[in-house]
Amino acid sequence: xxxxxxxxxxxxxxxxxxxxxxxxxxxxxxxxxxxxxxxxxxxxxxxxxxxxxxxxxxxxxxxxxxxxxxxxxxxxxxxxxxxxxxxxxxxxxxxxxxxxxxxxxxxxxxxxxxxxxxxxxxxxxxxxxxxxxxxxxxxxxxxxxxxxxxxxxxxxxxxxxxxxxxxxxxxxxxxxxxxxxxxxxxxxx
Numbered sequence: 386x387x388x389x390x391x392x393x394x395x396x397x398x399x400x401x402x403x404x405x406x407x408x409x410x411x412x413x414x415x416x417x418x419x420x421x422x423x424x425x426x427x428x429x430x431x432x433x434x435x436x437x438x439x440x441x442x443x444x445x446x447x448x449x450x451x452x453x454x455x456x457x458x459x460x461x462x463x464x465x466x467x468x469x470x471x472x473x474x475x476x477x478x479x480x481x482x483x484x485x486x487x488x489x490x491x492x493x494x495x496x497x498x499x500x501x502x503x504x505x506x507x508x509x510x511x512x513x514x515x516x517x518x519x520x521x522x523x524x525x526x527x528x529x530x531x532x533x534x535x536x537x538x539x540x541x542x543x544x545x546x547x548x549x550x551x552x553x554x555x556x557x558x559x560x561x562x563x564x565x566x567x568x569x570x571x572x573x574x
Contacts, residue, residue, distance in 0.1 A: 388539045395529050395536075419453040433468045435460065
């Protein structure tokens with residue numbers, strides 16, 4: 386590998402490392418339609434995407450129209466599988482006897498504990514992903530440093546210019562006869 390090829394490869398590796406931002410993973414939730422078909426929804430709100438799995442296992446947008454979920458909610462989709470509208474069925478409200486403050490606090494504590502456990506699992510997943518990303522980056526940088534070292538070694542082996550020969554200076558000494566001739570030519574006039 387020539388030094389120039391190695392430098393171009395290193396440059397490409399750095400560009401790849403900088404241009405590879407962390408990919409946001411879409412959190413799809415699985416819902417069941419009233420017909421029993423399972424669909425994946427990234428967010429159950431207007432603008433959310435609904436997809437199905439075809440026979441080959443590929444995700445495809447859900448068909449256009451109204452679809453009833455197992456809970457009775459109806460989602461209206463466009464041709465790209467985007468939710469245009471959500472219709473929630475009316476539910477009869479039962480009036481419950483007021484709960485004591487202790488019961489309310491126990492429910493809130495249980496909800497908070499569940500949220501804490503969910504956040505802990507999310508944190509663990511994020512730490513694993515971060516450590517994997519750091520390991521990948523370390524590998525890339527180690528490889529880049531190794532290749533950069535190879536380039537520097539090659540550059541030190543390659544002479545930059547041809548060595549120059551020192552100039553040979555020759556000194557002209559005037560002979561005795563030349564000195565006499567010069568002297569006579571100046572005063573003979």
